[in-house]
Structures are given as C-alpha cells and as structure tokens.
Amino acid sequence: MLTVQNINQFYGGSHILRDVSLTATPGKVTVLLGRNGVGKTTLLKSLMGLVPIKSGSISFDGKPIDKATPYDRARAGIGFVPQGREIFGRLTVEENLRMGLAYKSGSTPVPAHLYELFPVLKQMLKRRGGDLSGGQQQQLAIARALAPGPRLLILDEPTEGIQPSIIKDIGRVIRMLADQGEMAILLCEQYYDFAQELADDYLVMERGEVIARGPGSEMEAKGIRNLVAI
Numbered sequence: 001m002l003t004v005q006n007i008n009q010f011y012g013g014s015h016i017l018r019d020v021s022l023t024a025t026p027g028k029v030t031v032l033l034g035r036n037g038v039g040k041t042t043l044l045k046s047l048m049g050l051v052p053i054k055s056g057s058i059s060f061d062g063k064p065i066d067k068a069t070p071y072d073r074a075r076a077g078i079g080f081v082p083q084g085r086e087i088f089g090r091l092t093v094e095e096n097l098r099m100g101l102a103y104k105s106g107s108t109p110v111p112a113h114l115y116e117l118f119p120v121l122k123q124m125l126k127r128r129g130g131d132l133s134g135g136q137q138q139q140l141a142i143a144r145a146l147a148p149g150p151r152l153l154i155l156d157e158p159t160e161g162i163q164p165s166i167i168k169d170i171g172r173v174i175r176m177l178a179d180q181g182e183m184a185i186l187l188c189e190q191y192y193d194f195a196q197e198l199a200d201d202y203l204v205m206e207r208g209e210v211i212a213r214g215p216g217s218e219m220e221a222k223g224i225r226n227l228v229a230i
Contacts, residue, residue, distance in 0.1 A: 085138055
C-alpha cells in the first residue's frame, strides 16, 4: 500500500531524515518507535506532504505521491491523526466529523460505524470538541480521519496524555481495523507495551535513521524495549 524508499529531509543545515525506507501493508499494523527528537514526526509529516522531502520516493498504491499536495494524498486514501489531536475546539463533535468528509459531497452522511467504534461520540454529537476530555478528543481525531474511508491510517502518538481505559479502547479499534484486512496502519508510538501489543511489523529510528526492523513477534527477543527507553 505504502512504499517509502531512501527519503532524506533537512531543516536548514540539519539532516533530519537519512535514507529512511519502510512499507505499510493492508491488514497489518506497522509500528514506528524511537526516542523523542529522532525524526518520527518529521517522517510522518513528510508522508502526508506537510514537509517536503529532499530526495527519495514515496509511493501509495503503486503510484508516486512525493510531489502530491497533502489534500491530494488525503483524497487518494491516506488518513492522518496528528500528534496533539488538533481537533476544532469551537466546533461540535458532529461538525468535527464532517470536517473529515470535507472533500466528499455535502450530503455525505457521517458513517454510522464510527459510532460503533467510539460510542462516546454519539452521546456527545452536539458538544463542542474543546469541552471533551483528552481521551475523548483523541477518539474524535481518529474518527475524523476514518470518516472518508482511508486505506492507510497514520497515527502520531495516539496514547499521549490519555487515560489507560481509553488507551485500551483505541488499541482495540486499531487492531480491529487492521484485522479487517483492507487498511494499512502506520503507528508512531512512545508507549512501548502498547506498540508491542499491536505491532505486526516494527521499525526503530535513531538520529534520523532506521536502525532496526522486523516482525512484531520478535521485539522482546531483540531487546527493542532497551533501544527506545527514555
């Protein structure tokens, strides 16, 4: 679904991404791990076109997208849940969900299955996004990204600042989406236990490079926890 080959990116004179390559496959959760400041968020923003790459290639569904705009990538079927959620605090829950459908016809309904994935959102449709708890806002951000039916879902630190009960709910939804077999999921995560539980494949970044990769089932045996410990 997603193929990234040897991408490089710079901020001024700083080399932020160094020949990074990865793939994300339908039916699998690919987990991206690494300490703070190693380039994980920059990589995800590069995949969405929010940050231009200097060299290398990004392909989605067999087509090059490294020159495509962020909205073209969204239209192609890439959903992005940014770090910090970035919901619209003054809009209602329903209006936030409709923002995820912005490039669809105005009559397109909010998919009913989103309320099955996150029942709390149905109870709070008319409540402003800014009045929700952090965990509820994260569920809203994920639902907003899912609204148009993406084939690749990219999540940046979805457990950050979230209470344990909602972390479990989010993990359940991610696993369910992957197991349906049609969506590829790329999960950037600091919380090791959450990442290990979900990972079908993993990558570890350090100083802008991928220093380890493999099946999620091998993470504990390979000592990956020690590589990403803060």
